[in-house]
Amino acid sequence: xxxxxxxxxxxxxxxxxxxxxxxxxxxxxxxxxxTIRCGExxxxxxxxxxxxxxxxxxxxxxxxxxxxxxWLAGKQLSAMSxxxxxxxxxxxxxxxxxxxxxxxxxTVEENVEYIMLLQxxxxxxxxxxxxxxxxxxxxxxxxxxLPTKLSGGQQQRVAIARAMVSGPAIILADEPTANLDSKxxxxxxxxMRTLNENSGITFLFSTHDTQIMERARRLITLRDGxxxxxxxxx
Amino acid sequence: MLxxxxxxxxxxxxxxxxxxxxxxxxxxxxxxAISIGWSDGTYNRIIEMFTRNRLGHIQIHxxxxxxxxxxxxxxxxxxxxxxxxxxxxxxxxxxxxxFSAALASVAEKTxxxxxxxxxxxxxxxxxxxDRKIIDGRSLSAEAAHExxxxxxxxxxxxxxxxxxxxxxxxxxxxxxxxxxxxxVGILESGDAIQDQASLYxxxxxxxxxxxxxxxxxxxxxxxxxxxxxxQATEAIQSRLNEPNLEVAPWQEFARPFYVAMKAxxxxxxxxxxxxxxxxxxxxxNTILMTVLxxxxxxxxxxxxxTRPGQVFRLVLYEVWIMSIVGVTIGAGISLIINYTLSIHGxxxxxxxxxxxxxxxxxxxxxxxxxxxxxxxxxxxxxxLVSILPALRAARVAPARALRTH
Ligand SMILES: Nc1ncnc2c1ncn2[C@@H]1O[C@H](COP(=O)(O)OP(=O)(O)OP(=O)(O)O)[C@@H](O)[C@H]1O
Ligand SMILES: [Mg+2]
Numbered sequence: 347x348x349x350x351x352x353x354x355x356x357x358x359x360x361x362x363x364x365x366x367x368x369x370x371x372x373x374x375x376x377x378x379x380x381t382i383r384c385g386e387x388x389x390x391x392x393x394x395x396x397x398x399x400x401x402x403x404x405x406x407x408x409x410x411x412x413x414x415x416x417w418l419a420g421k422q423l424s425a426m427s428x429x430x431x432x433x434x435x436x437x438x439x440x441x442x443x444x445x446x447x448x449x450x451x452x453t454v455e456e457n458v459e460y461i462m463l464l465q466x467x468x469x470x471x472x473x474x475x476x477x478x479x480x481x482x483x484x485x486x487x488x489x490x491x492l493p494t495k496l497s498g499g500q501q502q503r504v505a506i507a508r509a510m511v512s513g514p515a516i517i518l519a520d521e522p523t524a525n526l527d528s529k530x531x532x533x534x535x536x537x538m539r540t541l542n543e544n545s546g547i548t549f550l551f552s553t554h555d556t557q558i559m560e561r562a563r564r565l566i567t568l569r570d571g572x573x574x575x576x577x578x579x580x
Numbered sequence: 581m582l583x584x585x586x587x588x589x590x591x592x593x594x595x596x597x598x599x600x601x602x603x604x605x606x607x608x609x610x611x612x613a614i615s616i617g618w619s620d621g622t623y624n625r626i627i628e629m630f631t632r633n634r635l636g637h638i639q640i641h642x643x644x645x646x647x648x649x650x651x652x653x654x655x656x657x658x659x660x661x662x663x664x665x666x667x668x669x670x671x672x673x674x675x676x677x678x679f680s681a682a683l684a685s686v687a688e689k690t691x692x693x694x695x696x697x698x699x700x701x702x703x704x705x706x707x708x709x710d711r712k713i714i715d716g717r718s719l720s721a722e723a724a725h726e727x728x729x730x731x732x733x734x735x736x737x738x739x740x741x742x743x744x745x746x747x748x749x750x751x752x753x754x755x756x757x758x759x760x761x762x763x764v765g766i767l768e769s770g771d772a773i774q775d776q777a778s779l780y781x782x783x784x785x786x787x788x789x790x791x792x793x794x795x796x797x798x799x800x801x802x803x804x805x806x807x808x809x810x811q812a813t814e815a816i817q818s819r820l821n822e823p824n825l826e827v828a829p830w831q832e833f834a835r836p837f838y839v840a841m842k843a844x845x846x847x848x849x850x851x852x853x854x855x856x857x858x859x860x861x862x863x864x865n866t867i868l869m870t871v872l873x874x875x876x877x878x879x880x881x882x883x884x885x886t887r888p889g890q891v892f893r894l895v896l897y898e899v900w901i902m903s904i905v906g907v908t909i910g911a912g913i914s915l916i917i918n919y920t921l922s923i924h925g926x927x928x929x930x931x932x933x934x935x936x937x938x939x940x941x942x943x944x945x946x947x948x949x950x951x952x953x954x955x956x957x958x959x960x961x962x963x964l965v966s967i968l969p970a971l972r973a974a975r976v977a978p979a980r981a982l983r984t985h
Contacts, residue, residue, distance in 0.1 A: 508884070
């Protein structure tokens with residue numbers, strides 16, 4: 347099977363998800379077979395309600411499937427317990443959210459440090475990594491600020507730093523630029539792509555902004571919960 | 581860990597709400613601490629008056645005397661026993677007594693009396709005998725056929741200082757005992773019923789009258805404080821170690837009084853329970869609101885790999901911190917108030933009598949109990965009511981929490 351291939355980071359087979367909306371079944375995702383390989387920079391696009399958030403949540407273990415299987419970094423998600431999943435996300439998955447979702451009471455530095463603290467990384471190591479990543483993302487002077495004192499673009503860069511710093515296998519981003527103006531959004535995407543090229547870290551993000559999809563190297567289009575097209579570009 | 585940092589900073593986010601919660605905790609604690617300090621103060625005062633002024637903290641009798649007092653159940657080596665226990669650190673004083681029923685007459689009037697043979701010097705030191713004299717003086721140090729009688733008895737006999745009183749009783753040898761004494765003082769013990777009958781003689785005079793040379797019925801022991809009574813009792817027991825003696829603390833020899841005190845104190849637990857209830861509802865309200873508001877944040881924390889247990893602790897830490905702050909400030913306030921009330925007291929709107937004694941002031945007591953009991957109950961109830969909201973936070977489904985905007 348293809349999921350045995352070490353270069354396949356994500357493999358989904360026949361994934362479906364049916365929500366119950368007041369007793370009415372909503373088929374959010376209806377049979378998705380998808381393989382994401384290490385180092386990809388892939389966008390999931392599609393109209394509102396096509397199932398982008400649903401499939402990203404399923405891949406990260408935040409949501410469960412109705413049927414089908416998901417392997418992430420060689421692990422079958424449905425075989426893991428709650429705590430295992432939570433530790434798995436901590437160590438292998440980085441998240442970037444549409445609404446930034448930084449911890450409001452923690453400074454930039456502490457937000458970035460948070461996951462490493464959960465992992466038990468030593469203090470020296472944490473500081474070195476935080477300094478390095480904040481520098482790379484142009485946030486060097488903001489380490490001690492609270493998120494609320496930053497612009498949206500800056501907050502999202504902190505979120506990228508937080509997602510990257512613990513060295514995850516993949517970064518999942520659900521509409522990371524939707525709350526930003528198009529110029530800032532494009533800059534952010536360029537930054538993500540640079541990080542992808544330099545560090546080889548895999549990015550999988552969703553968007554419905556055409557300007558943003560331009561920057562993806564692989565474009566998966568969803569329509570009504572199924573893959574409508576899957577194209578690899580330059 | 582960072583969870584603690586987040587909890588700490590979280591409590592500053594809703595300053596008004598946090599302040600109100602801490603005030604609730606603080607108020608609940610302080611009310612409980614004062615009410616316990618106050619009730620302890622009042623009860624201990626009643627107990628202290630009841631015991632120290634009259635009955636003593638500990639009594640030593642011949643075995644069986646407490647159950648069935650009798651002229652013949654006496655101790656013949658009272659002075660020697662006394663000297664054996666007087667260097668126990670918790671023993672402050674001791675005094676011997678000899679009892680007998682008798683008839684007393686002054687001129688035409690006659691009344692039944694209880695003879696109490698005492699050692700005036702020891703009695704003064706142990707139970708402040710001399711200070712209860714409201715007219716005349718106390719008995720002389722040496723036996724001189726003098727007597728001090730209770731105020732009620734003086735009224736019944738229409739007698740006063742200087743009058744002669746005839747006392748008739750039965751001697752231990754079966755003979756009719758009678759003798760003539762001079763009233764030198766009138767006494768008010770605080771217990772009006774007792775004052776109707778008490779007739780105090782010098783121990784030597786009483787022993788002579790009753791033909792009980794060298795014998796006493798009771799050794800009254802005063803401990804250095806109420807709290808030391810148990811320890812003093814034990815020390816005396818092991819020091820004397822005689823099977824024909826009974827060493828009883830006040831809880832035993834004044835059992836009905838002790839039971840009544842206990843029952844009365846139960847009432848204060850209801851007050852404590854109501855306070856705990858109010859605190860619990862206040863805290864529950866705050867924590868529920870907080871948890872509902874932060875559902876999304878808990879979702880984020882869980883999404884990035886925070887374990888459910890860590891989210892649970894995050895919520896409880898917040899409650900814990902607020903409780904500690906409330907209790908610490910409350911302890912300071914309570915100590916100051918209880919201390920002030922223990923010195924100055926509060927005048928009662930209406931003086932009341934208990935066991936024949938009059939009380940005019942409330943006094944609080946400063947003790948560990950009045951701080952520890954409220955501290956434990958307040959913190960425990962705050963933490964307990966927070967368990968459900970904390971579980972709720974720990975169980976937040978990140979996917980759903982993140983979808984809500
Ligand atoms: N918890 C839920 N209960 C019921 N229906 C749900 C739930 N979550 C999602 N859905 C439905 O599932 C379908 C797919 O939703 P999803 O959020 O994955 O779409 P999306 O592509 O991310 O859309 P958008 O671009 O608006 O974010 C939608 O019809 C949505 O209403
Ligand atoms: Mg979506």
